[in-house]
Amino acid sequence: MDCTNIRKKLSAYLDDELSSREREHVERHINVCPECAGEKKSLLLISSLMDEITTEDISPFFTERVVARTKTEGVGARRLRLLRPALVGLGIIVVLLAGIIEFQYLNGKEKIEYEYLKNFDDFPPGSFSHIFVSSFSRDSK
């Protein structure tokens, strides 16, 4: 049996997932092949490190940190949810104010604006509202 085959089975061997025949094969090969024996050692080292990481060292701090973060993020998310309607309202007010200010500005500057009030769906060309609206419908002029 070649090394590639053995190494494919190594982790299954370490997890005790091989049939007794395959297991014997792997063990026999490891006894005569220092490279695969080394591979087995490093796999064992990795898995023991993983065990340490997940069960002992980091675990208490990690859990604490996750819990702390979940708490602060929970509060933040709740605050944001309460703020969202206010922000949307503020956005609408800003757009309306911009429209009113623009309307008054244009009305004072040039007095041709009375025309477009008759067909209200049309804004004066070049104005903020016109650009704003025409960004939604390409047909409007």
Ligand SMILES: [Zn+2]
């Ligand atoms: Zn080998």
